Amino acid sequence: MLRMVKRAQMSKTKSTGIRLLAVFLALATAAILIMAMNLNPLEVYGGLFKGAFGSAYRVREVIIKATSLIITSLGIAIAFKMQFWNIGGEGQILMGAFAASCLALNIPDLSRPLLLVLMIIAGMIGGGLWALIPAFFRAQWKTNETIVTLMMNYIALKWVMYLQYGPWKDPLALGFPKIPNFTLNGILPKVLGMHIGWIFAIILVFLVAIFLNHSKKGYEIAVLGESENTALYAGINVKRTIITAIFLSGALCGLTGMIQASALNNTLSIEVSEGIGYTAIITTWLGGLKPVFISLVSVLFAALLQGGSFIQIAFGIPQAAAQLLQGMILFFVLGSEFFIRYKLVVDRPSLGEAKEELEE
Amino acid sequence: MNLISMEGITKTFGRVVANKEIRFQVKHGEIHALLGENGAGKSTLVNMLSGIYTPDSGSIFIRGKAVKLTSPRAALHAGIGMIHQHFKLVEVMTAKENILLGQKSSFFIRDEQLTQKIKEFSHRFQLDVDPNKKVYDMSVGEKQTLEILKVLYRGANILILDEPTAVLTPQETQKLFQIMLKMKEEGCAVIFITHKMNEVLAISDRITVLRKGETVKTVNTGETTTQELAELMVGHPVNLAIKREEATPGKVLLEVKDLIVESEERVKALKGVSFSLAAGEILGVAGVAGSGQKELCEAIAGLYPVKSGEVFFKGENLVGLSPRQIITRGISMSFVPEDRLGMGLVASMDMVDNLILKEYQNQKGLLINRKPAAAKSKNIIQKLEISTPGIHHPIKELSGGNIQKVLLGRELDSNPDLLITAYPVRGLDINVSYKIYELINAEKKKGVAVLFIGEDLDVLLELCDRIMVLCGGEITGILAAKQATKEQLGLLMAGEKNGKREDTELA
Numbered sequence: 001m002l003r004m005v006k007r008a009q010m011s012k013t014k015s016t017g018i019r020l021l022a023v024f025l026a027l028a029t030a031a032i033l034i035m036a037m038n039l040n041p042l043e044v045y046g047g048l049f050k051g052a053f054g055s056a057y058r059v060r061e062v063i064i065k066a067t068s069l070i071i072t073s074l075g076i077a078i079a080f081k082m083q084f085w086n087i088g089g090e091g092q093i094l095m096g097a098f099a100a101s102c103l104a105l106n107i108p109d110l111s112r113p114l115l116l117v118l119m120i121i122a123g124m125i126g127g128g129l130w131a132l133i134p135a136f137f138r139a140q141w142k143t144n145e146t147i148v149t150l151m152m153n154y155i156a157l158k159w160v161m162y163l164q165y166g167p168w169k170d171p172l173a174l175g176f177p178k179i180p181n182f183t184l185n186g187i188l189p190k191v192l193g194m195h196i197g198w199i200f201a202i203i204l205v206f207l208v209a210i211f212l213n214h215s216k217k218g219y220e221i222a223v224l225g226e227s228e229n230t231a232l233y234a235g236i237n238v239k240r241t242i243i244t245a246i247f248l249s250g251a252l253c254g255l256t257g258m259i260q261a262s263a264l265n266n267t268l269s270i271e272v273s274e275g276i277g278y279t280a281i282i283t284t285w286l287g288g289l290k291p292v293f294i295s296l297v298s299v300l301f302a303a304l305l306q307g308g309s310f311i312q313i314a315f316g317i318p319q320a321a322a323q324l325l326q327g328m329i330l331f332f333v334l335g336s337e338f339f340i341r342y343k344l345v346v347d348r349p350s351l352g353e354a355k356e357e358l359e360e
Numbered sequence: 361m362n363l364i365s366m367e368g369i370t371k372t373f374g375r376v377v378a379n380k381e382i383r384f385q386v387k388h389g390e391i392h393a394l395l396g397e398n399g400a401g402k403s404t405l406v407n408m409l410s411g412i413y414t415p416d417s418g419s420i421f422i423r424g425k426a427v428k429l430t431s432p433r434a435a436l437h438a439g440i441g442m443i444h445q446h447f448k449l450v451e452v453m454t455a456k457e458n459i460l461l462g463q464k465s466s467f468f469i470r471d472e473q474l475t476q477k478i479k480e481f482s483h484r485f486q487l488d489v490d491p492n493k494k495v496y497d498m499s500v501g502e503k504q505t506l507e508i509l510k511v512l513y514r515g516a517n518i519l520i521l522d523e524p525t526a527v528l529t530p531q532e533t534q535k536l537f538q539i540m541l542k543m544k545e546e547g548c549a550v551i552f553i554t555h556k557m558n559e560v561l562a563i564s565d566r567i568t569v570l571r572k573g574e575t576v577k578t579v580n581t582g583e584t585t586t587q588e589l590a591e592l593m594v595g596h597p598v599n600l601a602i603k604r605e606e607a608t609p610g611k612v613l614l615e616v617k618d619l620i621v622e623s624e625e626r627v628k629a630l631k632g633v634s635f636s637l638a639a640g641e642i643l644g645v646a647g648v649a650g651s652g653q654k655e656l657c658e659a660i661a662g663l664y665p666v667k668s669g670e671v672f673f674k675g676e677n678l679v680g681l682s683p684r685q686i687i688t689r690g691i692s693m694s695f696v697p698e699d700r701l702g703m704g705l706v707a708s709m710d711m712v713d714n715l716i717l718k719e720y721q722n723q724k725g726l727l728i729n730r731k732p733a734a735a736k737s738k739n740i741i742q743k744l745e746i747s748t749p750g751i752h753h754p755i756k757e758l759s760g761g762n763i764q765k766v767l768l769g770r771e772l773d774s775n776p777d778l779l780i781t782a783y784p785v786r787g788l789d790i791n792v793s794y795k796i797y798e799l800i801n802a803e804k805k806k807g808v809a810v811l812f813i814g815e816d817l818d819v820l821l822e823l824c825d826r827i828m829v830l831c832g833g834e835i836t837g838i839l840a841a842k843q844a845t846k847e848q849l850g851l852l853m854a855g856e857k858n859g860k861r862e863d864t865e866l867a
Contacts, residue, residue: 214727216720222709223717229703232663234717235684 004342015340022336026329033324037317044311048325051310052303058310060194064264065302066295067197068256072280073287073294074208075127075252081212081289082245083225088134088149089253089277091156092127094270096254097261098160099126101179101268104186104261105168112185119186119258127254128247130156135246139239153277161270168268181266188263195263201295204252209291221245253277282330304329361424363388363549364409364440364518369418371404378404380573382418386518391540391550393560393581396570397593397789399759402553405570406520409551410442411435422518441516443507445523449495456491459510481513486542500648501532508539512548519543520551525559526815527649530850537563555593556816557586569593594790602794602822604841605801609825610639613809614660614778619669621659629655631833632669637778642800642810644824644841646817646849652833653813657780660811662686673778687718704767707756711737711748714755715770740769744795761789772799779803782813797823817846831855 031041052062072089079086100123103115110118134148163179170180188195212218220241224231231238260272283301287294308322364386371379379401386392394402407413409420411429419426422438429435432442449458456478478491487509488502495503504524511519521540525533540550540563554560560567561581569576569592576592590598614637621630630652637643645653658664660671662683671678678686701707705714715733723729737751744765748758755763768784781800785793800823804810814820820827821841828838829852836852 210727216723216726216728219713219716219720219728222713223706226706226708227701227703230706230717232683233661233703235682235687235721237682237684 004344018336018340019333022332023329026332029332030325030328033321033328037321039315039317044315044317047311047314048304048307050307051314052307054310056193058306060192062299062302062306063198064194065305066299067194067201068260068274068276069280069283069298069302070201070295071197071204071259072253072256072276073284073298074204074291075249075256076280076284077287077289077291077294078208078212078221078245078252079131079249080284081218081225082221082242084135084138084242084246084249085146086131086134086149086246086249087146087278087281088131088152088250089256089280090273090275091149091153091277092130092250092253093257093260093273093277094153094156094160095130096123096127096251096257097268097272098156098163098257099123099254100258101182101261104182105180105268108183108185110185112189115185116188116262119262120255123254123258123261124251125254127257128251131246131250131253132243135242139242157270157273160268160272164269179267179269182262186262187266188259195259197259197263200255200259205291205295208252212289212291217241217244282334286333362386362421363423365421365424366405366409367419367421369405369408369415369420371401371408371413371415377573379408379415382570382573382575384568384575385578386549386551387566388549389544389547390565391544391552391563393564393567394551394553394570395555395557395560395567395589395593397555399572399761399789400570400593401573402570403522404573406442406522406551406553409435410440410520436511436514436516439515439517440520441511441514441518442520443504443511443522443524445526447503447507449503449506449510451496452494454492454494455489455498455506455509458495458506459491459513478509478513481509485509485512485539485546487512487539500527501529501535504528504532504536505539512543517547518549518551520553522553523555524552525554525556529648529853530817530846531854533559557589558818560589561586571595590790598790598794602797602819603801604822604825605805607640607804609641610807612636612638613674614811615670615672616660617670617672619656619659619671620667621655621664622667623655628667629664629833630659633830633833633835635828635835635838637809637811639777639807639809640804641826642804642812642824644820644827645811645813645830646820646827646853647830648853649815651830651853653782653830655833656830657782657811657813660780684721687721701756701763705755705763708754710752710754711741711766712751714766715740715773717770718774736773740766740773744769745792761792765792768796768799772803776803776808778809778811780811780813783815784812785819786815817849820849821846829853 027045034041034044051058053059072093075092076086076089100119103119103122107115130152131149134143134145134152137143137148138145165177168179170176170178172180188197190196191199212221220231220236223234224236224238224241228238231241256276257272260274260276261268265272279301283297284294287297304326308326311317312319312322362385364384366382366384369379369382369384370377382401382405384405394406396402404413408415409429411432411434414428414430420429421427422440427438429438429440435442450461453461456474459478460474475491478489481487482489485508487505489506489509493502495506498506504527508519524536528536540552543550552560552564561584564581566578566580567584567589568578569589571593579588586600590600616636617634619630619633620628623629633652633656635643645656647653655664659666660678662678662681662685666679669679706717712730712733715736716728716730720728734751740746741748741751746758746762746765746769748762755766758766764784764786768781771779771781779800784800785796797819800810800812812820812824821844824841826838827841827844827849829836829849831853832855836855839848
C-alpha cells in the first residue's frame with residue numbers, strides 16, 4: 001500500500017534539492033527522446049545553453065524576452081495575491097497594445113518623448129480597463145473570473161484581428177493584412193542595445209515588491225485574498241480593493257502590450273502578445289508570487305525559449321520537438337512541487353487488512 | 361475480554377504528536393466517556409477507531425482480534441459507527457433515503473420491507489424517527505437521532521458520539537442520554553466524547569482522561585469527582601469557581617431596538633430583537649447554536665445587513681454605517697467572531713500581520729509600519745502565554761487554543777468600550793478559559809459593556825449579570841443570572857416564552 005503523507009515544513013536546502021533533481025530527471029528523460037532522433041543529448045543541451053547565453057546578442061535576446069514576461073508576471077501576481085485568477089493577461093496585453101497604437105498611428109508627429117509617455121499611459125489604461133470588466137462582474141455579482149478573463153482574451157484577439165484585416169489595414173502593403181508601422185516617434189529607444197523596457201522591468205520588480213509587502217493596499221489585497229469575511233470584518237472596502245488591484249494587474253499587462261507593439265513589432269498585430277499572458281501564469285506560480293523570484297524564473301524561462309529556438313536551427317530539430325523538451329522540463333518541475341508538499345510512505349500490508357479488503 | 365482494546369497507539373501530524381502510546385479499552389455494554397481538553401487527542405483517537413485516520417504505530421483489537429481499520433467502511437464492518445459533531449445527512453432526502461444511502465442493495469428498493477425494518481429498529485432502541493420525513497424538516501435533536509439510527513441500521517454495535525451535546529438544549533440532552541442508556545441495555549458499547557464534566561458524571565460508567573495526547577487514567581465514574589477529573593485533565597489542581605465581580609452598571613451604552621435581519625434567502629434570522637446593555641455589565645446570550653447569535657453580533661458590528669430596527673451606541677445609530685465607518689468613527693467595539701480563522705484572523709499570515717488587521721488604517725501614509733505590532737506581539741505572547749515558534753510563524757499552524765488567544769489578545773488590546781465576544785473559550789483548555797473569564801471580568805470592572813455569547817450554561821450563570829435567551833431569532837427571555845436556573849434557561853432555549861419577560865431598562 002502506497003499512501004501520501006503531508007510533510008511538515010521542509011528546509012530550503014532540501015526543497016531546492018528536489019527542484020534541481022526534477023530538472024535533472026527532466027533532462028535525463030528528454031535525453032531518451034533526443035537519442036531516438038539520432039542526436040547526442042549532451043550536444044543538444046550544450047546547444048540549448050549556447051543558444052541562450054552563447055553571445056552578447058543572444059543574452060540580449062533573452063533579456064528582451066524576459067522583460068515582457070517579468071512585467072506581465074508582476075501584474076498577474078497582484079491579481080493572484082488576491083486569489084483573483086486573472087487568466088486574461090493575453091487580452092490585457094492586446095488591449096494595452098491597441099490603446100498605445102491608437103496614439104502612435106493617429107498623432108505620429110508628436111515629439112518622441114511625449115508620444116512615448118502618452119503611449120505608456122494609454123497602454124496601461126487600456127489593459128487596466130480591459131481587466132476591470134471581469135473585476136466589476138466579480139465584485140458586483142461574484143461571477144467566475146477565470147472564465148470571464150479567459151473569454152475576454154478571445155474578444156480582444158478578434159478585435160485586433162478585425163482592425164488588422166479591416167479598417168486599419170495598410171493600403172500600401174499590397175493587400176497584405178498588416179497595420180502600418182509606427183513612425184520612429186512611437187518606438188521605444190534602446191539602452192545597451194536593448195529596448196528601454198528592461199529598465200522598466202527592474203524598477204517595477206522593486207515597486208511591486210514594496211507594494212505587495214509594505215503598502216496598505218497590498219496588505220488589504222492579501223487579506224481579501226485569504227478571506228472575504230475577514231476583509232469585511234477588518235473594515236476593508238472589498239469592492240474598491242478588487243477594482244484597484246485588478247486595474248493595476250491589467251495595467252501592467254497593458255504596459256507589456258505597449259512595449260511589445262512599440263519596441264518589438266513596431267506596430268499593432270495579433271502577434272504582439274506571443275502567448276506571454278499564458279506563460280506569465282506559470283512563471284508567477286513558480287516564482288511563488290514573490291517579485292524577485294518571479295524575475296529569476298522569467299529569465300530562466302526566456303533562456304529556455306531562446307535556447308529552444310536555437311537548437312531547432314542548429315540541429316534541425318522540428319519546432320514541435322523543441323517545444324516538447326520545454327514542456328518536459330516544465331512538467332517535471334511542476335510535478336516536483338507535489339513531492340515538496342507530500343511524501344510517499346509504503347505500508348506493509350498486514351493480514352487483517354488484506355482480509356478486510358477481500359471481504360469488502 | 362474487552363470489546364475494544366487499543367494498545368500503544370501513536371499518531372503524528374507533521375511535527376505534532378496527537379496521540380502518544382495511547383492505551384484505551386472499552387467493555388461490552390458500557391458507556392465510556394473520553395474526557396480531555398481540546399487538543400488532548402480525543403478526536404484523533406476515535407477517528408482512528410472509525411477508520412478516518414490510520415495509526416502510525418500500535419494495534420487495535422476488536423473482540424480480541426487484531427484489525428486494521430483503513431476506511432470508515434472497514435470500521436463499520438467491524439461494528440464501529442461514528443456520529444460526527446457535524447451531521448452527515450443529505451438535507452433534501454427523507455430519513456429512509458439517508459439510511460439507505462451508499463448501502464449495497466438490489467437494483468429495486470423493496471420499500472415496504474425497508475420501512476418495516478427501520479420501524480423495528482426505531483422501536484427496539486426507542487429512536488423516534490419518522491422514515492418518510494425530510495431531513496430539512498427535522499430539528500437538531502431529530503437529526504441526531506436519525507444519525508444514530510443510520511449507523512445502527514448499518515450494523516454498528518459500538519457507537520462513537522463526538523461532542524453530541526454541543527448542539528442540544530438541556531432537554532434534548534436528557535433525551536439523548538435516555539437513548540444511550542437504551543443502547544447499553546441492548547448490549548451496545550457507547551464511546552462518548554466531551555469536555556463537559558457534569559455530563560460525564562451523569563451518564564458514563566467509566567471515564568478515560570486524555571491529556572496532551574497521552575492516557576492519564578481510566579476511572580470508574582462512581583468513584584470520582586468533578587474536582588478530580590478537572591485535575592486529571594489539566595495536570596494540576598484547579599479552582600473551578602468563577603468569581604462574579606459585583607459592579608454597579610453605569611449608563612446604557614448599547615441599545616438595540618426591534619432589530620430585524622434577513623439572510624440572503626430572505627429568511628429572518630432575527631425577528632425583532634430589543635435589549636439594552638450598560639457600561640460595566642456582562643450580558644450573556646444563551647441559545648442553541650444557530651438561534652441568531654452570529655447574526656446579532658454581525659449586525660451590531662456592521663457586517664450583516666439590517667432590514668429594520670436600530671442599534672444605538674452611545675446615542676448614535678449604527679445601522680447603515682459600514683464596518684470601516686464604525687471603526688474610524690472611534691466607536692471602539694471589539695468583536696470576537698465565532699469563526700476564528702474564517703473571519704477574525706488571516707490564517708496564512710503571521711501574528712504581526714494579524715495584529716495590524718484592525719489598526720493599520722490608523723497609520724499615516726501609504727506604507728505600513730510593522731514594528732509596533734511586532735513589539736505588541738511579543739507582549740501578548742507573554743501576557744497570554746501563547747506557545748508559538750515565533751511572531752513570524754503562520755498562525756494557522758498554531759493550535760486552536762493559541763489561535764484564539766491571538767484573536768482575543770488583539771481585541772482586548774484595543775481598549776474597547778463594548779466587547780462583543782462569541783464563544784471566547786471554545787477550544788481553550790480549562791486554565792486559559794478561566795484566565796479569559798478573569799480578563800472579561802477585568803474589562804467589566806473597567807466599565808466595559810460586555811456581550812458574551814456562550815454555550816456552557818454553568819459558565820453563563822456564574823459569569824454574567826443578566827442572561828438573554830435567543831431561540832429562532834427571537835428573545836424568549838432576559839433573566840437576572842443570580843435568580844435563574846438551568847432548567848429555566850433550557851425551557852427558554854427550546855422556545856417556551858417566559859410570561860414574565862423582564863426588559864430591564866437600566867436608565
